[in-house]
Amino acid sequence: MGKKSLKDIKDVNEIKELGWDELIPGAALFSFTEPVEDVVEVPMDERPYAPTNSHEWQVGDWRVEKPVYNRDLCIDCQFCWVFCPDMSILSRDKKMIGVIYEHCKGCGICVEVCPTNPKSLLMFPEHLDNNEALKMWPKKEEKEK
Amino acid sequence: MAKKYELNELEVWDGNMAAAQALRQADVDVLAAYPITPSTPIVQNYSKFLADGYVDGDFIMVESEHSAMSGCVAASAAGVRAATATSSQGFALMVEVLYQASGMRLPIVLTVVNRALAAPLNVNGDHSDMYLGRDSGWIQLCSYNPQEAYDLTLMAFKIGEDLNVRLPVMVHQDGFICSHTAQNVYPLQDEEAAKFIGEFKPVNTMLDVANPVTHGVQTEEDWHFEHKARQHNDLMNSFSTIKKVFDEFKDLTGREYDFVYKYKMDDADVAIFALGTTVESARIAADQMREQGIKAGVISLRVFRPFPFNEVAEALKDVKAVATLDRSAPGGTFGALYNEVSAALLAHGKNPVMLNYIYGLGGRDTTIDMLKEVYKELDECAKAGEAKYPLQQFLGLRGPKLAFY
Amino acid sequence: MVKKIKNLKEFSLSNDRFEGANLMCPGCSHNIIVREVLNATNDPVIVATATGCLEVCTAVYPKTSWDVSWIHIGFENAAVAAATVSAAYEVMKRKGKLPPATQKMVDEGREPKIVAFAGDGGTYDIGFQSLSGAFERGHNFMYVCLDNEVYANTGGQRSSSTPIGASTTTSPAGKVSYGEKMMKKSMVEIMADHGAPYVAQVSPSKWKDLVKKVQKGFEVNGPVYINAQSACTTEWKHAPEDTIEVSDLGVDSCVWPLYEIINERDEHGIIYNTKLNITYRPKNKIPVEEYLAAQPRFRHLFKPENRHIIDLWQKAVDTKWEYLQKREEAGV
Structure with a gap:
């Protein structure tokens, strides 16, 4: 036809x-x-x-901020995986591997649900290099007493 | 496995039974339907076939015609043979989904028992519902009697399911005059009918889990036009398949069908162009006119959509005056048949006198005498070489003469 | 075949059948729900979707975001579409004409699951007739309502799911109006009263509860209704990153109680027992006000002249919560 x-x-x-x-x-x-x-x-x-x-296809250009992933802090709880609306958390064998930037729209849910202290995922400006972002990672937050 | 239904060589069926038997023989996988006068007996008959073990497929009595057609669309997209029946208001409720069916290229068969549209409410036959479907992208076949309703319903499956067509098909018959009038029908035996229609050929079936397919997408201004063009192209080109199926059916049964139906048109000076059961009345009127020395003929469409533009013009090329009879309230213009036949003739450089009669609305009887009056008016026009009557007249209407132009 | 999902780590082994680069808003709950539903099973799934956000954002030519067969027909017919796909499947199975790959799955005990997704507009309103009919007929399928309490796809008009006091584009709050005037329709009870074997309310934030209910639904024979809370960043007007938090506030305030209604039926389909189970009890039931305060669609309720609507909200939520608890205790 x-x-x-x-x-x-x-x-x-x-x-x-x-x-x-x-x-x-x-x-x-x-x-x-x-x-x-x-x-x-x-x-x-x-x-x-x-x-x-x-x-x-990709929708990464929707973002103004991107989630950056810090492997050193991650406990592989998979909250980010389960609550990501865009199938953009790459997880293999129960381990969090990284963010699929082609599909991530930058909603920030993964950061919000991340339970570690400091967080293993944080939002940074889109243009910032991930290695630079990792250098800027905050220290552990003391809980208010 | 369904039981074989023993049929006599000659059965006496009304149009509804004829359509129901054809649906049974087509071994429809999913028949989703909702009752409405006058097509109700089609689904009643079918459910009785099911109750008696003559049907293998599923019969789903849904809660509306909208769901009936939606169910057919889903079943067809799932890759099975689907069909339903309706009339009038039910047809109107289906309209949204008729466009989905044709746009998604699903070869559903819909048997339509033509009936008027409200308001005012009316259960009798006219062609308002058939006309309502004329832009829906379906193939529309017209029958005039139960035999033809049976034949065309069988052929509808074969036409629509052909891989070069893949379009839904309506088979029309007139409410009550055809649907409820028992007449002689020569059916095929079950195995002959099944062999003629053939196995359903699924295309992009949703049931194949290894090949996921998405049906019913959204297309905006960058795609919609191309898809509708493709659909129109394939509908226009369906004539070749329709012809092929008509020919195969003739080989099998001896019964002959063509895009345009002609009765005594070879030497006709005047012609009535009508659809449905009126064709049979017009044949008698034409014969009687011929006894009076007026060369009268009858022309009709077997295929309303796609419209056989060239064949219509060819059939009318030597006619001096034509009356198109439209059995649907024209809503502010001429009847659809008038406009389309006029366009065909004009494009072929023919300019006979063209009159438009609006008739038979809501089942109003149209007698042989009325049709003979039409022929007489046509004869006057033919002899004068010009319209001696208003271009649009209402036929068989009480009260002062209603006419325009 | 029930998929074993003991914990979130195990769940994360799921290979999604719903794809990225769809056009849903950032932070949309619909996507989270669809993922959780599809990942609740390893059996093949076939999806029907009503017109709405999910439909217009996941099948815009020339792209599909579905790795399962999918159909959209119209706004009001997702239920009959799914029901009839189910019927077509049953017919082909009976006739032995299923495609080979599908037959292989069936032979392995992995029958396709047929799921309809529709928004609250397509469920509570325009699709209600088709839904009711399909449930009455008892087809074997699951209907998931992605309930964001508004016609989000068309720009935020009220539906019969919109709760009282919400400002929508057709029930806007104004100088003399506090917004939507009607209470939300009780869809879960309405669907349970159809005699469906399994009906449940879920929230995507409680993923395990959702997955468990979907799995239960897949195991019963007959129509299953799942009412899924779907916080809408665009129309509830909270920030995209707050989707899960807002969902949790709904659940913990009991605005969105998580429960199931099971109509136990004998082999003839006669219901001999109906039971309601509350599947999540907040440790600290938070005031409704906190839920409302998190969503600018309710912002105007905090004006003095509208405070009575917040009081009414609390009363309505408490009454429903008590009602559910009473039903649970009574086993009806």
């Missing part, structure tokens, strides 16, 4: 040029380029994402 199929396109930018005759009837969209029999067994970064999967 059409010269090339949306399914055949690998490059996200190529999609934008498609004419009416190249569209999949009914505007169906596909998650993957090939069958994935048991998707829960495949970690996100190993899936054969179609260019029509939002995973391949």
